Amino acid sequence: MEDTIPAGYQVMIVDDDAHIRIAVMETLKDEHIPVIAAESGYECIHHLKAGFRGVILLDLMMPKLDGWDTITEIIKNDLFHDIIILMLTARLVPDQKMISVQEYVFDYLVKPFEQEHLAEKVRFALDFLEP
Amino acid sequence: MQTFKTLIIIGSSTGGPQILRTIFHSMPKLRASIIIVQHIPASFTHSLCTHLQACTDMTVSVAKAGDTPQDSQILVAPTGAQCMINENKIIDLSVTTRVHAVCPAVDCTMLSIRENMYQQIVGIILTGMGHDGTKGIQHIHALKGITIAQDPQTAPIATMPQSAIDTGAVHNILKPEKIREKLLLFR
Numbered sequence: 367m368e369d370t371i372p373a374g375y376q377v378m379i380v381d382d383d384a385h386i387r388i389a390v391m392e393t394l395k396d397e398h399i400p401v402i403a404a405e406s407g408y409e410c411i412h413h414l415k416a417g418f419r420g421v422i423l424l425d426l427m428m429p430k431l432d433g434w435d436t437i438t439e440i441i442k443n444d445l446f447h448d449i450i451i452l453m454l455t456a457r458l459v460p461d462q463k464m465i466s467v468q469e470y471v472f473d474y475l476v477k478p479f480e481q482e483h484l485a486e487k488v489r490f491a492l493d494f495l496e497p
Numbered sequence: 498m499q500t501f502k503t504l505i506i507i508g509s510s511t512g513g514p515q516i517l518r519t520i521f522h523s524m525p526k527l528r529a530s531i532i533i534v535q536h537i538p539a540s541f542t543h544s545l546c547t548h549l550q551a552c553t554d555m556t557v558s559v560a561k562a563g564d565t566p567q568d569s570q571i572l573v574a575p576t577g578a579q580c581m582i583n584e585n586k587i588i589d590l591s592v593t594t595r596v597h598a599v600c601p602a603v604d605c606t607m608l609s610i611r612e613n614m615y616q617q618i619v620g621i622i623l624t625g626m627g628h629d630g631t632k633g634i635q636h637i638h639a640l641k642g643i644t645i646a647q648d649p650q651t652a653p654i655a656t657m658p659q660s661a662i663d664t665g666a667v668h669n670i671l672k673p674e675k676i677r678e679k680l681l682l683f684r
Contacts, residue, residue, distance in 0.1 A: 446538060453511075460626055460654060464511075465598050468626045469536040469576070473512045474653040490515055494544045 372497040375420035376400040377488055380410040380436070381454065382428045386477070390423060390454075390484070397485040399492075407436030414440060419448040421491045423475075426455035434463040437470050446470065450491040454479075502616040503529035503683055504566070504582075508603025508633065510536040510625025512653030514545060517623070519673040520680065521571075524553035527683040529619075530566035531555070532574060532582075534603035536625065539576035546573050564588040574601040581609035597629040607633025610640065618642030621676060622667075625657030631664055638666035645669045645676060 377399055379390040387403045394401040402418070404410045408431055410422065426433035433453055440446050450472045453460070458476055472491055475484065505527075509517060513535050535545060542559055549571060550557040560572035560580055565587055574580035578590035580601045589609070596602035607620055607630070620637035622630040624647055638644050646667045649655035661667055671679065 447540070450541075459656065464626045468511055469599055470538055471511045472537075472541075473515065487515070490518075494514065494541055494548070496544065 371399060371492055372495050375448070375492060375495055376402060376418070377421045377423060377492075378402050378404055378410060378413055378418055379423045379454075380404045380407065380428075381423075381425040382406060383425070386425070386454070393481045393484055394488065396481070397489075399485070399488060407431030407433070407439065410436055411439055411443065411445065414445040414449070415443075420450075420495065421488055422449055422451045423454045423488070424451055426453055426457060426460070432463075434467055437467045441467070441470065448495060450494055452487060452491055502568075503619070504610070504615045504617075505529050505531045505619040505621065505680065505683070506603065506606050506610075506633070506637070507531065507533045507621045507623065508607075508625070508630040508657070509533065509623040510599075510627075510629065510654070510657055512624040513537075514548065516647065516652075516673050517545075518548060518552055520677045521549055521552040521555075522677065524555060524677070524680065525684060526554045526569040527680060528568055529617075529680075529683040530568060531571045532560065532566065532580065532606055533571060534574045534580060534601045534606050536599045536601075536629070537576060542573060542576055549573070560588050560590070562588055562590040574606065576601065579605035581605055582614075583609070584611055584614070586614065597627050599629060603630045604633040608636050610636070612640055619645065621645045621647075622658050622661040623647045623673075624652035624654050626654045627657060628660045630657055631660045634661040635664050635666045638664075638668075643668055645671055645679065647676065648672045
């Protein structure tokens with residue numbers, strides 16, 4: 367299955383909850399999708415500056431820099447290249463902060479998620495990235 | 498190609514690309530012109546066209562200023578301009594201000610439609626955050642067009658279709674598969 371993923375692309379799970387990071391990494395590894403983890407928005411930005419390309423699964427509620435602020439920082443630092451952002455959140459209805467960055471949010475997944483559903487969403491997003 | 502008589506305008510935001518794939522899956526040529534206004538970063542507009550083209554027999558392309566929409570054609574509004582239709586049925590991309598914090602906003606496309614321009618007008622609001630499409634769907638309703646909202650229970654984010662529904666101007670609240678069936682009536 368790994369050969370169906372565009373070369374050089376991977377997935378980054380950004381979540382301050384270690385249990386979620388581990389669950390997502392195991393789910394995607396089972397699907398042969400390469401994945402790395404970041405425990406904060408700052409670490410996500412660091413990976414982007416280091417050249418990460420692919421799909422970012424971004425938790426909404428994180429201390430200091432939340433999901434929306436992380437997106438704002440990505441845009442401000444001109445790092446929105448070859449990435450797709452999927453929000454991963456426990457909130458059924460996002461707050462108003464989403465309005466200003468909504469065009470950068472490709473999809474919105476509510477926790478808890480089913481393994482199959484997550485993998486399908488990630489594969490669909492990866493497919494949108496140019497090879 | 499024949500000049501189109503039916504115009505279908507679809508507004509979509511977060512989670513929309515996958516919903517659009519469901520709607521246009523194996524979609525044959527329709528006797529209608531479709532304009533899709535998807536809130537998406539500019540770098541993915543062409544990718545969206547490529548994905549839709551793989552689903553349907555209709556011709557899919559990014560809308561350009563001066564285009565005249567045709568039957569069996571899907572135009573995807575480019576990011577960074579409001580996709581409006583002037584009275585000569587020509588695409589106008591000259592306005593670049595954001596509306597509802599987005600550009601393009603489907604409200605701008607829908608509100609640019611004038612009476613008697615088409616035999617039939619259809620307005621559809623899919624998943625998304627906020628109120629884009631709410632005024633537009635009321636306008637399409639006032640022009641005696643057909644108005645459809647995605648069933649909010651099937652939307653990754655329900656506020657955009659719910660906001661349209663709350664106006665009382667939506668004729669049909671449908672799951673994506675049923676929206677597809679509705680569009681097939683224009684074969």
